[in-house]
Amino acid sequence: MxxxxxxxxxxxxxxxxxxxxARPGAAFLAGxxxxxxxxxxxxATPDRVVDISRLPLSAVTADGSRLSIGALARLSDVAAHPLVSRDYPLIAQAILAGASGQIRNMATVGGNLLQRTRCPYFRTEDLACNKRMAGSGCGALAGQNRQSALFGASAACVATHVSDLAVALMALDARVEILGLGGPRRLGLSGFYRLPGDTPERETNLASGELITGVSVDSGDRFATRSTYLKVRDRxxxxxAVVSVAAALQLEDGVIVDARLAAGGVAPMPWRLVRGEAALIGRRPDAPAFAAAGALAVEGAKPLAHNGFKIELLRRAVIRALETVTAQTAAAQTIGGDA
Amino acid sequence: MSDDGRIALSLTLNGQPLEVDVAPCDTLLDLLRDQLGLTGTKKGCDMGACGACTVLANGRRIKSCLALAAAYDGEAIITIEGIGTLEHPHPLQAAFIRHDALQCGYCTPGQILSGIALLEDKPRALAAISEGMSGNLCRCGAYPNIVAAIAELAGL
Structure with a gap:
């Protein structure tokens, strides 16, 4: 084949x-x-692949409270890096929840953010898919849509974004470092991705020929002891993921002062659950607060014929992730930590 | 790159230096099997899902079906042919035999290479071995015995 x-x-x-x-028909090859x-x-039918895998863009560094990860860092190296495993366990967990050991040794951070949807209509050449062939229709809309999006979809496309890492990075307000012929620029991850609208073939705001050089996260280490990535899958x-949730809390005097919730498998991009987050601020991390966050997290979900079950699954996943985060805190206190 | 578009590569293959040229879109798997005749590395799904094509590149396990050969210029590749002989099998090969960790054998070269790499990470529990081997499918279902063979060498 x-x-x-x-x-x-x-x-x-x-x-x-x-x-x-910049040449027409060129595609970057990393992992x-x-x-x-x-x-x-x-x-994908590139005329030519441009192998960027050996460019010196694979470092993981900390500068003050900023973590920077080179776009060509291999996923296995990022997850194992002491800076990441110690201060950003959410990122390490999300990476290790994805793919297999062999794939993580090959795949890069930049490529992971840009990976295409696993919607079967996109990945099967002779099925209708507006993302693959504009104007051919969305086969999933009235077809098999168990894995399709609950949020952010359009009449043209209901495919989901499948990166685990991107969900963790979205929760941490990561930014994408970009280099083009006009120079470097930086986009927040939420502004990096696009919703499908009428142009589902355009998934990001990267211009043609632009290169991701890295991602950075500011002050995410304050969530180091209170975060988790929960991935619900069929095996x-x-x-x-059928549904995944990245959750992170910051507490002061037993009260939640910052909360981050992002979901995977439910939208065309990693999906921040901002209303669920807002429901947690100023409250104690207890069952009623988590229930409120779970309920608000699924507000506005628009199910199709086969994916309605993911609404309840997402609500429960949000609650379970928050419970896990709180249990971590309790465990750290028990062993004398200052968490 | 030569005029006919082929690309010259220098590899270290199973410990031996090798000069070879490939087409730009040849995978490492196709190079090994079709051009070099090393058919121990298997083509299963050819899509990175089954792990039958697992080899080591610079000591790290990869799926050779998703590896563009040209991108591996200069690297040290280890295949199933390079880890042991009939007289002196690799310890993990011997453990697979002791634990009856195969039936048809098609996935075994990939399982062995993947297991060798996993052992470098020093798995500390059976669950870590199962998780660490999830990139290698066995349609005969020899999973418990595969895990047991690796566990023996991990000292579990």
């Missing part, structure tokens, strides 16, 4: 990558785990 032949070149440096990547699948399925490992 393979797609049409393509050419190959290795970028000498970031500037060279931008020049090579290749998604691009190679899409090529074999006939979904225990190596499976995409």
């Amino acid at each position: 393979s797609g049409p032949a393509f050419g190959y070149c290795r970028a000498a440096d970031a500037g060279d990558a931008l020049i090579q990547g 290749g785990t998604d691009l190679m699948q899409l090529w074999k399925m006939g979904v 225990a490992s190596f499976e995409f």
